[in-house]
Amino acid sequence: MNKTDETLLQQTKEAFDQSVDGLDAATLSRLNRGRQAALTEAAQPHRQWLRWIPATGVAAAVFLTVLTIQGPGDIEVISAPAADLELLLGEESIEMLEDLEFYSWLETQEDES
Amino acid sequence: MTAGITVFAVSCTSKETGARALQKQQQLDRFLAEVERRALRIAEIAVRDRDEALDLVQDAMIKLVRSYGGRDSAEWAPLFYRILQNGVRDWHRRQAVRNRVMVWFTKAKPEDTDYDVVASAPDPIGRSPDEELQNSQAMQDMEIAVHELPRRQQEAFMLRTFEGLDVAGTAVAMGCSEGSVKTHYSRAVHALRDKLREHWR
Numbered sequence: 001m002n003k004t005d006e007t008l009l010q011q012t013k014e015a016f017d018q019s020v021d022g023l024d025a026a027t028l029s030r031l032n033r034g035r036q037a038a039l040t041e042a043a044q045p046h047r048q049w050l051r052w053i054p055a056t057g058v059a060a061a062v063f064l065t066v067l068t069i070q071g072p073g074d075i076e077v078i079s080a081p082a083a084d085l086e087l088l089l090g091e092e093s094i095e096m097l098e099d100l101e102f103y104s105w106l107e108t109q110e111d112e113s
Numbered sequence: 114m115t116a117g118i119t120v121f122a123v124s125c126t127s128k129e130t131g132a133r134a135l136q137k138q139q140q141l142d143r144f145l146a147e148v149e150r151r152a153l154r155i156a157e158i159a160v161r162d163r164d165e166a167l168d169l170v171q172d173a174m175i176k177l178v179r180s181y182g183g184r185d186s187a188e189w190a191p192l193f194y195r196i197l198q199n200g201v202r203d204w205h206r207r208q209a210v211r212n213r214v215m216v217w218f219t220k221a222k223p224e225d226t227d228y229d230v231v232a233s234a235p236d237p238i239g240r241s242p243d244e245e246l247q248n249s250q251a252m253q254d255m256e257i258a259v260h261e262l263p264r265r266q267q268e269a270f271m272l273r274t275f276e277g278l279d280v281a282g283t284a285v286a287m288g289c290s291e292g293s294v295k296t297h298y299s300r301a302v303h304a305l306r307d308k309l310r311e312h313w314r
Contacts, residue, residue, distance in 0.1 A: 005302055008309060009274055012259075015252045016275045020150045030167055031149045038174035039142060 141182055144189050145174055148276075152197055155271045158256050159201045160208075169204060173197040191278060191285035198268050198286060205264070258308040262301050265289075269297035270305070 149170060156166035173196040181192045259267055265287070272283045273294075283298075284291045 005306060008306055009302065011251075012255050012305070012309075013274055015255050016151075016154065019252050020154050023150055023153070027153070027163065027167070028150070031153060031170070032146075034167060034171035035142065035145045035149060035174055038145070038171055038178055039138060041175055 137182060140186055141178055141189075144186060144193075145177075148190065148193060149174070151276055152193070155194075155275055156197060156201060158259050158271065159267065160204055161260060165204065169197060169200045172200055190276070191282040194272055194276065194278065194286035195288060198272075202264070254309060258305055261308075262304055265293075266297045266301035266304065269294050270301035273298050 152170050152173070153163075153166050156169045157163055160166055160169070173193055176196045177189065177193045181189065184192065259270060262270065268287050269283060272278045272286050273280075278286060280291045280294050283294045287294060287297075
């Protein structure tokens with residue numbers, strides 16, 4: 001490296017250092033806040049699953065868009081009678097599920113008779 | 114008795130761990146306070162936007178503290194700049210994609226005529242307007258010249274000259290060999306000499 005290069009580097013470095021020293025108060029304040037936020041945020045436990053939220057949102061949006069564009073014609077929709085839905089959504093349905101074997105047996109008895 | 118000793122030992126250990134963590138936190142704070150301004154200017158020269166540069170520096174701070182805070186403090190500088198340079202590269206990639214998409218939708222923006230109070234405030238170091246103008250012009254020439262360098266040359270030049278990392282540290286920060294650092298740096302100096310010769314004597 002010759003003398004010209006050294007002078008150039010020195011001048012470049014000086015100009016850079018001056019620009020660093022001349023940073024305005026607003027920028028310095030933002031840097032300070034950013035540093036404190038980084039230290040605080042990094043000290044908290046890292047929740048990996050949070051990073052999947054945007055991706056899941058995008059995937060859901062794409063799915064809904066495709067569904068809207070293609071329409072329900074391409075997708076098999078299973079229609080359930082309103083009474084079945086009422087049965088499933090009702091509070092008593094949980095109790096019914098506990099006695100599922102009994103109702104199954106009852107149905108076979110009715111068929112036989 | 115044994116249980117009492119165990120509780121005392123656990124309590125001492127947790128106190129020591131807490132003190133060590135606090136000490137590490139303070140060390141990190143000092144390190145970041147020391148590098149943040151230069152890091153901001155380096156990022157700003159690379160992306161030519163202060164707000165974006167501030168975001169990149171903050172992201173780099175978070176990643177350093179989270180992933181490498183436990184490392185030896187001597188390793189922090191190259192690692193921090195490696196994270197920052199990766200952030201800058203990602204920013205350029207995203208920007209390239211955004212520009213390709215947005216070129217079809219953007220209209221010419223009207224010229225910004227807002228009066229910037231901060232920018233027009235007096236120089237905090239107390240330089241005269243002439244000195245300020247001269248320095249500002251010199252800095253602008255230098256910034257443009259460095260910004261126009263090929264990316265790897267730009268990185269090598271800024272890390273070596275502005276941040277003062279040695280060849281080994283720059284190699285870690287750039288994720289390449291020391292030989293590559295020397296080559297990029299040498300080419301950067303030659304290119305800058307040609308560009309700035311007329312302005313800087």
